[in-house]
Amino acid sequence: MDPITELPPFKDGQELIDFFLEEQQDLTAIDRFSKLHDQGFVDKKSIYSELIPSTKPAENQQLSFEVDLDACTGCKACVTGCHSLNGLDDEETWRDVGLLLGLSKDEPYQQTITTACHHCTDPACLSGCPTLAYEKDPETGIVRHLDDQCIGCQYCVLKCPYDVPKYNESLGIVRKCDMCHQRLESNEAPACVQACPNKAIKIKIVDIEDINSRKDELSFLPNAPSPEYTKPSTIYKTTKIIPKIKSADYKKIKPEHSHLPLVFMLILTQASVGCYLFSGSFSLLNSSLWKFAFTFFGIFTLISIHVAILHLGRPLYAYRAVLGYKKSWLSREIIAFGVLAGMSTMLMTLPWINQLKEFGLPIPNLNMPQLIMMGNYSCAVVGILAIACSVMVYHDTKRSFWNWKSASLKFFGTMIILGSSISNLILLSYLTQDEFIKIAFVLNFLVGSVILIIKLKHESSLLSLCDQSNSVNHGSAVVTKEYFHQFFKIRHAMAFLGGMINLCVLASLFSGGGTNLIPLGAIALIFLFIGEFMERYLFFKTVIKLKMPGGI
Numbered sequence: 001m002d003p004i005t006e007l008p009p010f011k012d013g014q015e016l017i018d019f020f021l022e023e024q025q026d027l028t029a030i031d032r033f034s035k036l037h038d039q040g041f042v043d044k045k046s047i048y049s050e051l052i053p054s055t056k057p058a059e060n061q062q063l064s065f066e067v068d069l070d071a072c073t074g075c076k077a078c079v080t081g082c083h084s085l086n087g088l089d090d091e092e093t094w095r096d097v098g099l100l101l102g103l104s105k106d107e108p109y110q111q112t113i114t115t116a117c118h119h120c121t122d123p124a125c126l127s128g129c130p131t132l133a134y135e136k137d138p139e140t141g142i143v144r145h146l147d148d149q150c151i152g153c154q155y156c157v158l159k160c161p162y163d164v165p166k167y168n169e170s171l172g173i174v175r176k177c178d179m180c181h182q183r184l185e186s187n188e189a190p191a192c193v194q195a196c197p198n199k200a201i202k203i204k205i206v207d208i209e210d211i212n213s214r215k216d217e218l219s220f221l222p223n224a225p226s227p228e229y230t231k232p233s234t235i236y237k238t239t240k241i242i243p244k245i246k247s248a249d250y251k252k253i254k255p256e257h258s259h260l261p262l263v264f265m266l267i268l269t270q271a272s273v274g275c276y277l278f279s280g281s282f283s284l285l286n287s288s289l290w291k292f293a294f295t296f297f298g299i300f301t302l303i304s305i306h307v308a309i310l311h312l313g314r315p316l317y318a319y320r321a322v323l324g325y326k327k328s329w330l331s332r333e334i335i336a337f338g339v340l341a342g343m344s345t346m347l348m349t350l351p352w353i354n355q356l357k358e359f360g361l362p363i364p365n366l367n368m369p370q371l372i373m374m375g376n377y378s379c380a381v382v383g384i385l386a387i388a389c390s391v392m393v394y395h396d397t398k399r400s401f402w403n404w405k406s407a408s409l410k411f412f413g414t415m416i417i418l419g420s421s422i423s424n425l426i427l428l429s430y431l432t433q434d435e436f437i438k439i440a441f442v443l444n445f446l447v448g449s450v451i452l453i454i455k456l457k458h459e460s461s462l463l464s465l466c467d468q469s470n471s472v473n474h475g476s477a478v479v480t481k482e483y484f485h486q487f488f489k490i491r492h493a494m495a496f497l498g499g500m501i502n503l504c505v506l507a508s509l510f511s512g513g514g515t516n517l518i519p520l521g522a523i524a525l526i527f528l529f530i531g532e533f534m535e536r537y538l539f540f541k542t543v544i545k546l547k548m549p550g551g552i
Helices: 014-022 029-038 044-048 075-085 125-130 153-158 179-187 191-195 206-214 261-277 282-285 287-310 313-320 329-359 368-395 404-428 436-468 473-484 486-513 520-543
Strands: 060-070 096-102 110-115 134-136 143-144 165-166 173-175 201-207 235-237 244-245
Touching: 029 404, 060 110, 060 191, 060 206, 075 096, 075 191, 125 134, 125 143, 125 153, 153 282, 173 520, 191 201, 261 287, 261 329, 261 404, 261 520, 282 473, 287 313, 287 329, 287 404, 313 329, 329 368, 329 486, 368 404, 368 486, 436 473, 436 486, 436 520, 473 486, 473 520
Parallel strands: 060 235
Antiparallel strands: 060 201, 096 110, 096 244, 134 143, 165 173
């Protein structure tokens, strides 16, 4: 008989339909295990006890990831498991895999590394968040992100030295690993722990004092950022001797995000503060100059401050950004600029107060020049404090290219260069033959020119670091040369042209060779503005972010 058409053997009295119903009950090995598991015949403790602790952390203890480097093969099952069980978007990952390579041909070495949030004992994301959208569980030590509190400013992305928080553009917020705390509460292992076929990832209880005692990368993980900054709790263990190594991607240096709204906000706010700093002498001139200058400064300041809202993923909740003033420099910067906005609005209205007398309002006689001068310099002082907060916002990220010395020169340099040029342009609009105008113009020009030269020299020194691989800013120098060399040259050309045109205006002012120098002064200001915008664009694009080594 043909085996294809041959009927299977039946039991006595068994019909065909009965045979197939019985066959349907024959489960696969996985189904049989699941059924026994659900019925309680499989001891759960014997399976999960090695992967998660059976007790809660005691005082001065917390949960942490423990990674067995000897067992990790780089299969990325942990990445897939985390992505699937947490319902992440297509391009979103909370766990990554890196690769370390040995430098010696005589000692070949290769090590894959799985990494996620380290649930630090002093998390930078928590201390930097302006809306208090992070919390550290007092019992488990897990650092959790509160999605409903987040406004999408992405400052935690800049603050974290391990590149853990990930911005979700579709949601307008940042999200990150929370160690699957809901699963741990139900005595279930986190997704990455369960997904690893080699049991390379486990959850352990660690002593906080031991974590805080780690001072260098060798006590944490070679080629990783120093654990002294945020004190990460993850434990990487291996039985092998680790030779001299490099990240597999150490030559893969690429530009960062431009953050264009922040570029515009920084340049415009610094220019507006410079206007107040260099325009105190305006109160000594005629009242028509007051009305124009301080109305312009007030509107300019308000626009420049509000440009930053365009950077937020959830701008309707921007009011929350002041909540973290006790520990976040970003909150302090926002508060300082908020005070400046209020003061500039008040100063903007002062020159128009006397006109209210025409409507019969009882306006007292005020010493308007003195009052305006006091208000002007008060705005300048508050603005300088706000710019100092801006410097600290970027210095506090611990990125070497954004250190306080370099950021101070760039930020305050922009304030002086653009503030002096804007003030000079306004001075050209009034009493161009007055000696006081000429003296003020010369002083503004000299101060602005000296700072411009110092700033350009500082920026040019960056390219000399391309051949100095041990320099902390070597990566920024390489990115500038490889990706933005022409852009860098144009930036310097814009600044040079702006400075030279201002010099021509100064010469014409004293030689009497020009009667209307405003168009020439405006062109110089445009060149300087373009140059400063280009510098600030490079400020964001060429910084090298801190991250875990060897991303693959």
